[in-house]
Structures are given as C-alpha cells and as structure tokens.
Amino acid sequence: MKPIARLVCWLLLLLCTTAFSQEGLTDGIAGKAHPRLLLAKGEEAQVQSAIGKNPDLERVHGLLLEASDRICAAAPLEHKKTGKRLLSVSREAIRRIFFLSYAWRMTGNKKYRDAAEQQLLTISSFADWNPTHYLDVAEMTMAAAIGYDWLYNELSPDSRKKIKDAILEKGIRTSFDTKYNYWLKVENNWNQVCNAGLAYGAFAVFESDPQLCGAVISRAVESIRIPMKQYAPDGAYPEGYGYWSYGTTYNVFFLDALEQLTGGDQGLSALPGFLKTADYFQHMIAPSGLPFNYADSGPGAESNGAMLWFAKKLKRPSLAWNELQFLHSDKNRRALEGDRFLPTLLLWGKQLAEAGVTPPEKTFWEGRGASPVVMMRTGWTNPDALFMGFKAGSPFVNHAHMDEGSFVFEAEGVRWAMDFGMQNYESLESKGLNIWQRTQNSQRWTVFRYTNYAHNTLTFDDSLQRMEGVTAITQYGDRPEFSFAQSDLSPVYKGQVKRAVRGVALKDKAYGLIQDEIETGDHPVHMQWRMLTSATVEITSSNEVLLKKNGKTLRMQILADQPVTLKTWSTAPVNDYDAPNPGTVLVGFEAQLPAASSKRFVVRLVPENNASKVDAKTVPLRDWK
Known part of the structure; x- marks a missing residue:
C-alpha cells in the first residue's frame, strides 16, 4: 500500500x-430527564433530609434563601467589561442563577423561578459572552446551563429556545474557533474551567444537537487530562491555593457530571495525584483559618464544595473538616453569600448528615511537583497551634512569584510571617504592564509583590531570583518533636552564590526554626534575609527582634557565623502601579559574605510563652534527621 x-x-x-x-x-444523555446536572430530578428530598439532620447544612440552606431574596430585588446584569474581562459579570450570573434555581427547587416558590428565568434571559440577550477572554464564556455557559437544566420543565418554549440558542451560539460554537480555543492545549486552570463550562452547556442542551454536544464532551475528556497530569505525583497544585479552588472545582464539576450522566469518568479521577490533592488543599489552611497563600492567591480562605465531593468520593468525612469550621464563624457570612458555588456544599455534602466529621489525623504533608510544598502543624483543634508552610519550585510556573524558599509561620493564633499574595490584575494591566510574559526581564518582575524582595526568602546583591531555576524539597521529616523540610535553592541564585540551602522546622512543638547555609564563590556577596509581617517590630539587641500583635509577642532570635545587621524595610509601593501595603513591614538582617566562604544563619521564631523551651544547640542541615 x-x-x-x-x-x-x-x-x-x-x-x-x-x-x-x-x-x-x-x-x-439525551434520554435522561431534566434536571440532570448536579441534582437529578427527585433528589431534592435527600438534601431536605440532610438539612434536617445537620445544623451546618441547615445554615447554608438558610443563607441561600436569604441571598436569593436579595437577588430577586437586584438590578439586572449588564454587559459591562472591566478592562478586557467580562468575568465578574459571568461569575455574578452563576451566583444569581445557581442560588435562585436552588431556592426554586427546594421551596417551590415561584418568585425564585421567575427571577431565575429573568436572569437567564438577560444573559442570553447579551451581544456576546466575550470570547476574547474565554474564561468569561466558560463561566457564562456554566451559569446558563445550570439554569436551563434546573428550570427546563418550567420555562416557556420561547424562553427555552432563547437560552438554548445562547448556549449553543455564544458558548459552544465559539469554542471551535481557533482564535479563541488555545486553552484546549494548556496545562493550567484555563483548560479545566473552559472545558468544564462548555461541557456543562453540552450536557444541558444535548438533545438539541447530539453530534455537536457529544464532540464537546469527548473533546473535554481528552483535553482536561493535560492539566490533571499536573497533580502528579502527590496532589500539590502548581498554581497555589486560590487557583486550586478555581481549577479543581471546575474539574470536579466536570467529573461529577460525566459520572452521573455516562456512568463513569473515563479514568480521569484515577490519574496520578488527583485524588490526593484533597489533602493538599486541606493542609493549606492554617490554625488561624487563613490559607498558605503563595503565588497569585488572595489572602483569605473560603469554604469549598469540591472538598465535600472528595470526602464522599474517598469515603473520608474528615476532608470536610475545614469547610465546616469555616461555616461556624459569623465573620465568614459575607464570603459565603458571595460564593457562586455555595449550593455545592449541600449537593455534594448531603452525605455528611450520616457521617461524623472528625479532625484530620496527620499534622504533616509534603507534596512534590512543579511547586513542591510542605505544611506542618502541632494540631488541628487548638487555635494556638504552630504552623509552618514552606515552598520550593520555580518562578517560571504559571502564576508563580519569585518566592522560592519562602514560608509562612503562625503561633498563638497570629500569622507572624505572611505573604501578600496576588495583586489585582486589572490594576497592572490598565497601566500597560504585560504581567504574563515569563522571562527574566518581564515587566512582571517590576511589580514589588511578585519579587523576592517582598517574600520571606533570601536576596543576594539586590538581585532577582532566576526564572530558569527549579528547586525541590530535598529532605523532610515528620517526627512530632522535630518536623522539618529542606530545599537546595541554588538554582534560583545561579551566578549569585555557589550554594544556598534552606531548612525550616517546628521544634519541640514550641517554636519555628529557619536555617540557611550559604557558600559564596569567587566574589563577596551582600545578603539580605527578609520576613514579611503585619506585627509591630522592635529591634531590642544585635541578635533579637520583638514582634507584637493582638496582645501576643514573638521573639525573633538570630544566630550567625558572622556579624549581621538587623533592620527593617518599607513595604510602600515602589512604582505607581504597585498596590499599597499598609500595616506591614519587612524585618530581618543583612550581612556581607566574604568570597569563598561558608556561612550558617539560624533564625528562631519563639512565642513568648515558650521562651524557656528553646534548645540552644544548632545542628548542620546535613544532620537534620
């Protein structure tokens, strides 16, 4: 031939x-009755039963109805972009339609049905869903799909047609235009969100065009494998806490629908690391309730329905521990009402009525991958417990900062060592910055919050970390009396020092320890050791700093092979596009390292109440066991 x-x-x-x-x-799929997404016809009774047995779920139900009442009186949504994005409108559309549709199905009150239908017709009448920033289309398609499916039997033929046509024309068909669908091949959250959003549209209107919708679903099964491979081997999500909540939640939406409507998930949940990622997300929440917010993450936590899906899937109710703790605090009420996916706490958590949710058992978690991390703590139920989060990786990772070797530290309910997290993208893009180019000289690295200058790590000769550098967790141990992790940071300081290794630890359940061992090459080096804090800072001697916050005191004690100069650095904006950072300061020390030298620097972070428990002896990193 x-x-x-x-x-x-x-x-x-x-x-x-x-x-x-x-x-x-x-x-x-075509033969399955509407509603068929997330909560099939007749399953409302299961949710009602769970609400009656579980006070946490009952509270969520009440919040949803109260918020739905306010949505009924809200002004209509408008096709109004912020910079290049329609995303905030798409997300509000999901919140409104999901909440109202839930309220209708659970109460039968027609005011919720009518309000949901009006929201659906409003977004269906938009000229487009902004395909030039395709996340906007994906989330708007998700909004329309949930409303169309859940209200299907209540919609007039005319409304049904308008909404269906919008899903097909403004959503699904645009995803086949090569100007817009580059996300099919990327390995980040865009792939997960766009595939899931479009697939929901296809699941919802499947009988209208089985061939087209079938192609969307099959395409998603293959395409979404690309970002799902990034969870390997241990579940650490490369883009951090905030984007885990985004990408993984949409990934779970897709798997849930695929399994419910086709009888299986095509082996996707079995991909290495994916089911392990629930432990990653759980351990990212510190005793204060705040997340380890490295990279482009926001400073706050949220209650995430996807964790209840994992709890059910893995038959491990303790995975819902953090989510329920979040519900117990009245200060989180506003965040809950703003969570567009709040109904999933009930849809995926209805099994919690039958299972006791106990605290997690493990106090140490280590994950390899593109952004390796370690989280360690002294307990789950004590709000005064110690917590240390530590990361390695590379500034080249999507949404990453120059924060290799950075850490956060908590004790006695206070976050002493913090991370700014992200800066609002539009605040930078509107000033003409390209913050998405991943090169050493990118404009991204002129933004203060993104650089090593603003993180709890090392700086040599006022230089940036190296983009091409890749660092790993090289050693760790999880003994309760000495839990630790180490990383050889030399790759991100190539050309600056010969070798830089950092170890972090929780010692005797009493204090934190950060130890750096530096080898210089053929030239002297100016070193800066920085830690970002919102505490008040007082330098009390040549080797001790007092930090005070919320009536608590922390002693920062520095031991070094040579003299160091303790100091603070301002966090005031460097450029007119930098975000303000009120109430924060960088504290640490600087030292002049001779050429061809090896130096050790030890920093103890000691809560005042544990000052008597400090071990005066220091041990080389190679002997940490």
Whole structure:
C-alpha cells in the first residue's frame, strides 16, 4: 500500500474510532430527564433530609434563601467589561442563577423561578459572552446551563429556545474557533474551567444537537487530562491555593457530571495525584483559618464544595473538616453569600448528615511537583497551634512569584510571617504592564509583590531570583518533636552564590526554626534575609527582634557565623502601579559574605510563652534527621 493510501486509511480509522467513542460515551444523555446536572430530578428530598439532620447544612440552606431574596430585588446584569474581562459579570450570573434555581427547587416558590428565568434571559440577550477572554464564556455557559437544566420543565418554549440558542451560539460554537480555543492545549486552570463550562452547556442542551454536544464532551475528556497530569505525583497544585479552588472545582464539576450522566469518568479521577490533592488543599489552611497563600492567591480562605465531593468520593468525612469550621464563624457570612458555588456544599455534602466529621489525623504533608510544598502543624483543634508552610519550585510556573524558599509561620493564633499574595490584575494591566510574559526581564518582575524582595526568602546583591531555576524539597521529616523540610535553592541564585540551602522546622512543638547555609564563590556577596509581617517590630539587641500583635509577642532570635545587621524595610509601593501595603513591614538582617566562604544563619521564631523551651544547640542541615 502506498504511503498516501495508508495515511487515508489511518485517518478514516481515526475518524471512525472517534465517532464510535463519542457515540458510546454519550449514548444515554439525551434520554435522561431534566434536571440532570448536579441534582437529578427527585433528589431534592435527600438534601431536605440532610438539612434536617445537620445544623451546618441547615445554615447554608438558610443563607441561600436569604441571598436569593436579595437577588430577586437586584438590578439586572449588564454587559459591562472591566478592562478586557467580562468575568465578574459571568461569575455574578452563576451566583444569581445557581442560588435562585436552588431556592426554586427546594421551596417551590415561584418568585425564585421567575427571577431565575429573568436572569437567564438577560444573559442570553447579551451581544456576546466575550470570547476574547474565554474564561468569561466558560463561566457564562456554566451559569446558563445550570439554569436551563434546573428550570427546563418550567420555562416557556420561547424562553427555552432563547437560552438554548445562547448556549449553543455564544458558548459552544465559539469554542471551535481557533482564535479563541488555545486553552484546549494548556496545562493550567484555563483548560479545566473552559472545558468544564462548555461541557456543562453540552450536557444541558444535548438533545438539541447530539453530534455537536457529544464532540464537546469527548473533546473535554481528552483535553482536561493535560492539566490533571499536573497533580502528579502527590496532589500539590502548581498554581497555589486560590487557583486550586478555581481549577479543581471546575474539574470536579466536570467529573461529577460525566459520572452521573455516562456512568463513569473515563479514568480521569484515577490519574496520578488527583485524588490526593484533597489533602493538599486541606493542609493549606492554617490554625488561624487563613490559607498558605503563595503565588497569585488572595489572602483569605473560603469554604469549598469540591472538598465535600472528595470526602464522599474517598469515603473520608474528615476532608470536610475545614469547610465546616469555616461555616461556624459569623465573620465568614459575607464570603459565603458571595460564593457562586455555595449550593455545592449541600449537593455534594448531603452525605455528611450520616457521617461524623472528625479532625484530620496527620499534622504533616509534603507534596512534590512543579511547586513542591510542605505544611506542618502541632494540631488541628487548638487555635494556638504552630504552623509552618514552606515552598520550593520555580518562578517560571504559571502564576508563580519569585518566592522560592519562602514560608509562612503562625503561633498563638497570629500569622507572624505572611505573604501578600496576588495583586489585582486589572490594576497592572490598565497601566500597560504585560504581567504574563515569563522571562527574566518581564515587566512582571517590576511589580514589588511578585519579587523576592517582598517574600520571606533570601536576596543576594539586590538581585532577582532566576526564572530558569527549579528547586525541590530535598529532605523532610515528620517526627512530632522535630518536623522539618529542606530545599537546595541554588538554582534560583545561579551566578549569585555557589550554594544556598534552606531548612525550616517546628521544634519541640514550641517554636519555628529557619536555617540557611550559604557558600559564596569567587566574589563577596551582600545578603539580605527578609520576613514579611503585619506585627509591630522592635529591634531590642544585635541578635533579637520583638514582634507584637493582638496582645501576643514573638521573639525573633538570630544566630550567625558572622556579624549581621538587623533592620527593617518599607513595604510602600515602589512604582505607581504597585498596590499599597499598609500595616506591614519587612524585618530581618543583612550581612556581607566574604568570597569563598561558608556561612550558617539560624533564625528562631519563639512565642513568648515558650521562651524557656528553646534548645540552644544548632545542628548542620546535613544532620537534620
């Protein structure tokens, strides 16, 4: 057979195989009655039963109804972009439609149905869903899909047609335009969000165009494997806490629908690291309730319904521990009402009525991957417990900062060592900055919050960390009396020092320890050791600093092989586009390191009440066991 003939046969076989797999995958969807997404017809009784047995779920139900009443009186949504994004409108559309649709299904009150229908018609009348920033389309399609499916039997034929046409034309069909669908091949949250949002549209209107919708669903099954591979091997999400909540939640939405409507998830949940990622997210929350917010994450936590999906999937109710703690605090009420996915706490958490949720058992978690992290703590139920979060990785990772070797530290309910997290993108893009170019000289690295200058790490000769550098967790131990992690940070300081290794630890359940061992090359080096804090700072001697906050005191004690100069640095904006950072300061020390030298620097972070428990002896990193 000639090569061209073989190619034609291969293409025909591929097309036939793809068509067969699509048909087999989506065979039964058209025959499933509406509503069929998330909460199938008749399952309302399960939610009602759970609400009656679990006070936490009852509180969420009440919040949803109260918020839905306010949405009924809200002004209509408008097609109004912020910079290049319509995203805030898409997200508010999900919140309004999801809340109102839930309220209608659980109460039968027609005011919620009518308000939801009006919201659906409003977004369906938009000229477009902003495909030039495709997340906007994906989230708007998700909003329309949930409302269309959940209200299907109540919508007039005219409304049903308008909403269905919008899902197909403004959502699904635009995803086949190569100007907009680059996300099909990327390995970050865009892939997860866009595939899931479009697939929900396809699941909702499947019977209207089975071939087109089947193609969307089959395409999503293959495409979403790309970002899901990033969870390997241990579940650490490269983009950090905030984007885990975004990308993984949408990933779970997709798997949930796929399993519910096709009988399986095509092996996706079995991909290495994916089911382990629930432990990553759980351990990212410190005793204060704040997250370890490295990279482009916000400073606050949230209650995430996806964790209840994992709890059910893995038959581990303790995975819901943090989510329920979040519900117990009245100060989180506003955050809960603003959470567009709040109903998932009930949809995926209805099994909690039958299972006791106990605290997690493990106090140490280590995860490899593109952004390796370690989290350690002295307990889950004591709000005064110690917590240390430590990260390695590379500034090249999507949404990463120059924060390799950075840490956060808590004791006695206070976050003493903190991270700014992200700066609002529009505040930078509106000033003409390209913050998405990942090169050493990118404008991204002119933003103060993104650099090593603003993180709890090292700086040599006032230089930035190196973009091409990749660091790992090289050693760790989880003994309760000495839990620790180490990373060789030398790759991100290439050309600056010969070797830089950092270890962090919790010692005797009493204090934190940060130890750096630095080797210089053929030239002297000016070193800065910085820690970001919102505490008040007082330098009391040549080797001790007092930090005070909320009536608590922390002693920062510095031991070094050579003299150091303790000091503070301002966090005031460096450029007119930098965000203000009120109430914060950088504290630490600087030292002049001779050429061809090896130096050790030890910093103890000691809560005042544990000052008598400090071990005066220091041990080289190689002997940490």
